[in-house]
Structure formats: structure tokens, C-alpha cells
Amino acid sequence: MKVIDLRSDTVTVPTQAMREAIYHADFGDDVYGEDPTTNRLEEMAAEMTGKEAAILVSSGTMGNLISLLVHCGRGDEIIIGDQAHIFYYEVGGMSALGGIIPHTVTNQRDGTMRLEDIETAIRGDNIHYPRTRLICLENTHNRCNGIPITMEYTDSVKELAGRYGLGVHLDGARIFNAAAALGVPITDLTRGADSVSFCLSKGLSAPVGSIICSSREFIAEARRVRKALGGGMRQTGIIAAAGIVALEEMKERLTDDHIHARRLAVGMTGISGLTVDLETVRTNIVFFHLEDTGLTEDDFMARLEERGVKLLHLGSFQFRMVTHHGITTQDVDLALDILRDAVG
Ligand code: TLP
DSSP states (O other), rough: OOOOOSGGGGGGGHHHHHHHHHHOOOOOOGGTTTOHHHHHHHHHHHHHOOEEEEOOOOOOHHHHHHHHHOOOOOOOOEEEEEOOOHHSSTTHHHHHOOOOOEEOOOTTSSSSHHHHHHHHHHHOSSSSSSSEEEEEEEETTTTTTOOOOOOOHHHHHHHHHHHHTEEEEEEEHHHHHHHHHHHHHHHHHTTTTTEEEEESSSSTOSSEEEEEEEEEHHHHHHHHHHTTTTOOOOHOOOHHHHHHHHHHHTTTTTTHHHHHHHHHHHHHTTSTTOOGGGGGOOOOOEEEESSSSSHHHHHHHHHHHTTTTEOOOEEEEEEEOOOOOOHHHHHHHHHHHHHHHHHH
């Protein structure tokens, strides 16, 4: 049976070009800064995001954690959306490992936080308060329907942060999806952030890896923190070789994933029992709601699984599907038939 795996773009497997690049890569010990392939990937990433330097890390979670640990000391506070991946899905690492306090602000449906809400959350100079250090943004915003956040918004947060002497960190796990959807260069979306982390292992289809980009000084400190977390790896060219192919060859095709997500969402509007807000489907993520069809959530999931469709159940009758390199137009149409069948 054909499996249509729509759980996430993290399920993508390396392309043939990536496998070949891994096979032919040059290697060295990256803890000594001597892996030529990793050095090349890091230079490319820094240049693409308009930053001075970059560092390869094992995952998006590690990229965000290291960035927060560089920005903040123990007892410091960050301002972060209440739907942010860092707050929601990263195991509370910032607090467990860094003693950092998340001060949450409501995420609007479009993934932004109101500037006035951010400003209200910034601590004044009072002996009772923790120090606010950082504002965290996410682009695209995973739990807000994968919506891309504009450069105007990011710039306005940067301006606000500047007035209070705060840093801005951007969780740009899917920043290339945002750039593709908005039709802007990546640097427009990263210029408002002091540090940005993005993932090679999602829509870009590399098997492993994320990259933090920032100033030279910040990245030098990130290298120390990465080592402390056990993330100092050795012949990382094996990861970086696929990452280079990801950055060179896989960005342009993200638009196909967006077209597929749109096709999926439009198709779902014709299936009674499922609701999707078309307005919000702008990149490769589709959230939908299972209405009262007499089916339990588990029944619904089981029916889909039986027929080969995998998706993510978020609770409260909410589900998520993500399109990616492994999903074709035919897969989308087949998934729609299976969804129709499951609720029918
Ligand atoms: N997100 C995963 C799951 O954790 C939910 C997914 O399938 O979408 N930032 C954002 C915005 C992310 O969506 C993710 C992964 C990460 C960071 C963490 O990346 P990894 O999984 O590499 O640690």
C-alpha cells in the first residue's frame, strides 16, 4: 500500500544528489574547525542570511537552545509568543538548562504578537523583576498555520527591541518557505534578527542539521555552548554535504509544496465534516478541524492510517498536514479521496 506521509516535512529523505555529495565529500575534524565541507556550508548560510558567521548544529531545537543560551543568562527573561515552537515543543530546555524564563505574549492568528503587547511585557528597572533580554519570533509560524511573517513586522519588532536594548532571535526553521511565499530575498526576513536559526532537514530535505547565523562574536560563543551541550561533532561533512545541496538545489521547489498545500486545502473545502480556513494556507502547512461527524478522533486517524494517509493529531479535533518533497499532485488527490472516504 502506498503511504502518503503528511505528518511533517521532517520526514523527507535525502535526494540522490545529496547521497552522491555525501559520498564524495571532503572531511576533517569540525571541533578543530577543520571540516572543509562544514566550513563551506557555514559560509554559504551566513552569506544567504546576511550575517557574519554561522554554525551547524544537530537540530532546530538545538539551534534555538544555543541561541537563547548565548543571548541570556540564568534568571533572564525572554518575550515569546504563546504558540511559539520554542515555548511549546522544545521540552522547556531554555528553563531546564539555562534558567531562562519565558514571558509569553498572545500570538495573533497571523503568527505575530502585537507590538503593544510586547512593549507591555518588557520589564522595567525594578529590583523585583527578572531582566528582559530577548524577543523571539518564528517564521513561518508553525502553530499559526505555517503563516509567513513579513519583513515589515520583523523590522518593527527590531526597532522596538532596539529602543529597549533587547536582542531579537528568529526561529526560522522554515524561513525559506516564508521567503518563497512572500517572494522576497531571505535577507529581508533575517535583517531584523540578531540571530536566526533555520533547518536543513525540513522542506529542504537534508537528512540532518540546522544552522545558526549571527555576528562573528555570537557564533564564537555559540561554538562553546554547542560543545558544552555535547553538540561538538567531528567529521560533520557527512551532514554538511547534504546541507550544501539543500541550499543550492532545494529552495526553488518549495513553491511546489505550497501549491500542493493549497490544492489539498481547496479540495478539503468540498468535504463535509472537515473545515479548513483557506485564508491561512500560505505555505506548506494545512490545519483543519474535524466537525461532529459521529467519528472519534481516534476512529478518524485509524481510518486514514488503514488507507495509508498519515497526519498529525493536535488534540481538540484539530489536525495538521504538511506537504513536502515526497508528496506529488497525485498523492494530494489520493489523500483527498481517502479523507472523503474516512468521514463519509
Ligand atoms: N517542528 C516539528 C515538530 O517538532 C512539531 C514539526 O514537525 O513541525 N522550530 C520550528 C518552527 C519547528 O517547526 C521545529 C520542528 C523546530 C523548531 C525544531 O526542529 P527539530 O525538529 O530539528 O529540533
